[in-house]
Amino acid sequence: xxxxxxxxxxxxxxxxxxxxxxxxxxxxxxxxxxxxxxxxxxxxxxxxxxxxxxxxxxxxxxxxxxxxxxxxxxxxxxxxxxxxxxxxxxxxxxxxxxxxxxxxxxxxxxxxxxxxxxxxxxxxxxxxxxxxxxxxxxxxxxxxxxxxxxxxxxxxxxxxxxxxxxxxxxxxxxxx
Amino acid sequence: xxxxxxxxxxxxxxxxxxxxxxxxxxxxxxxxxxxxxxxxxxxxxxxxxxxxxxxxxxxxxxxxxxxxxxxxxxxxxxxxxxxxxxxxxxxxxxxxxxxxxxxxxxxxxxxxxxxxxxxxxxxxxxxxxxxxxxxxxxxxxxxxxxxxxxxxxxxxxxxxxxxxxxxxxxxxxxxxxxxxxxxxxxxxxxx
Numbered sequence: 010x011x012x013x014x015x016x017x018x019x020x021x022x023x024x025x026x027x028x029x030x031x032x033x034x035x036x037x038x039x040x041x042x043x044x045x046x047x048x049x050x051x052x053x054x055x056x057x058x059x060x061x062x063x064x065x066x067x068x069x070x071x072x073x074x075x076x077x078x079x080x081x082x083x084x085x086x087x088x089x090x091x092x093x094x095x096x097x098x099x100x101x102x103x104x105x106x107x108x109x110x111x112x113x114x115x116x117x118x119x120x121x122x123x124x125x126x127x128x129x130x131x132x133x134x135x136x137x138x139x140x141x142x143x144x145x146x147x148x149x150x151x152x153x154x155x156x157x158x159x160x161x162x163x164x165x166x167x168x169x170x171x172x173x174x175x176x177x178x179x180x181x182x183x184x185x
Numbered sequence: 186x187x188x189x190x191x192x193x194x195x196x197x198x199x200x201x202x203x204x205x206x207x208x209x210x211x212x213x214x215x216x217x218x219x220x221x222x223x224x225x226x227x228x229x230x231x232x233x234x235x236x237x238x239x240x241x242x243x244x245x246x247x248x249x250x251x252x253x254x255x256x257x258x259x260x261x262x263x264x265x266x267x268x269x270x271x272x273x274x275x276x277x278x279x280x281x282x283x284x285x286x287x288x289x290x291x292x293x294x295x296x297x298x299x300x301x302x303x304x305x306x307x308x309x310x311x312x313x314x315x316x317x318x319x320x321x322x323x324x325x326x327x328x329x330x331x332x333x334x335x336x337x338x339x340x341x342x343x344x345x346x347x348x349x350x351x352x353x354x355x356x357x358x359x360x361x362x363x364x365x366x367x368x369x370x371x372x373x374x375x376x
Contacts (some may be wrong), residue, residue, distance in 0.1 A: 016199050024189055024249065024250055026358075028248070028351050029350040031254075043355075055343060060285055060292060061285060062309070064284045065211060065213060065214050065284060066211045066280070066284070067251055067252075068253075070278075070281050077286060089282070093251060093254045095250075096250020100259055101267070104236075104244075104262045104263060111237045118365050119362055121362070121365045122361035122365040123244070123358060124239045125324075125332045125333070125339065126335060126339045126358060126361060128320050128323045128324050128336045129336040129340035130350070131219055131319075131323070132317060132320035132336075133339065133344025133345075134217060134316055134344070135316030135317035135319075136313075136344040136345075138312065138313035139317070142309040143313065148307070151314065155310075155311045157318065158314075159296050159318025159319060159321075160319075160321040163228065163267050165357075166220065169282060170215050170315070173310050173311025173312075174308040174311070175307070177217060177304040177306050177307020178307065180303055182306045182307045183303065
């Protein structure tokens with residue numbers, strides 16, 4: 010009945026293949042915890058995903074919620090550290106290696122090559138969010154206006170998120 | 186270990202400042218944490234220049250694991266070693282976990298309220314715009330035609346064609362390194 014061991018092991022393995030972040034391994038988490046172990050139902054999984062999206066914080070939050078649901082606060086701790094521990098140690102080592110030689114020519118080249126990929130992927134995730142979440146014209150306008158405001162001004166984006174929420178709460182956006 | 190190339194007026198953040206900085210990123214981060222990481226680290230606290238931040242985020246994105254989770258480890262390590270990494274990561278995770286658990290316990294009571302649901306739809310529409318606007322802001326610095334070509338390719342492959350991320354990275358990252366190197370050798374990088 011001890012779920013902490015398998016939970017830690019599953020998360021630790023996913024940690025090292027999650028290139029691109031926690032959202033990449035969500036399908037496999039669903040396969041393991043809903044399908045193989047049967048620790049959560051489909052509806053539980055969908056609810057936890059919705060809450061992780063609605064709450065502020067990094068996407069990896071879904072992992073903590075799954076852990077909480079599976080085994081309480083110990084589960085939340087074990088799942089979070091399982092997902093972030095191995096990749097965190099790797100990141101620590103790479104940070105040390107990366108900055109050992111200072112501003113070397115190869116580091117500058119790699120940086121010039123990876124920087125645009127990073128920006129392209131951020132834009133792609135914005136497009137994915139918009140396509141998944143914007144179900145009507147008003148939602149599309151909110152997305153467009155926010156994008157222009159963020160790109161051209163230094164206004165605190167919390168105001169824009171609040172304005173979007175207000176427009177939605179007034180009933181001008183369909184809830185999906 | 187070299188210090189990051191920061192604006193000259195920026196002091197090296199303390200362990201506690203790292204905790205607070207990532208706490209600030211975390212509690213603001215609706216719809217993805219990367220835009221808020223940029224806003225806090227570059228615009229508000231000035232721990233990083235725009236270019237140094239992009240370098241840090243790129244490294245964290247190519248490594249496995251949560252991107253901004255990695256970024257907390259990376260930034261903490263660079264400024265304050267292991268204690269800095271632990272402080273930044275704790276700052277990033279603690280408050281969102283508590284907030285999310287609170288929302289979970291309230292979810293059953295409020296999920297049927299239409300205003301809550303449509304309000305959240307409005308927030309997520311704005312959050313999508315925040316992510317797109319941040320990408321535009323990061324790109325709008327005149328970095329040369331090759332830079333834009335690589336960015337647009339990554340965007341189209343993952344955002345447009347919906348190809349899975351891992352194969353795209355495995356092919357595009359080495360290809361970009363070779364192209365950048367070739368263009369640098371032939372001296373036609375920026376035009």
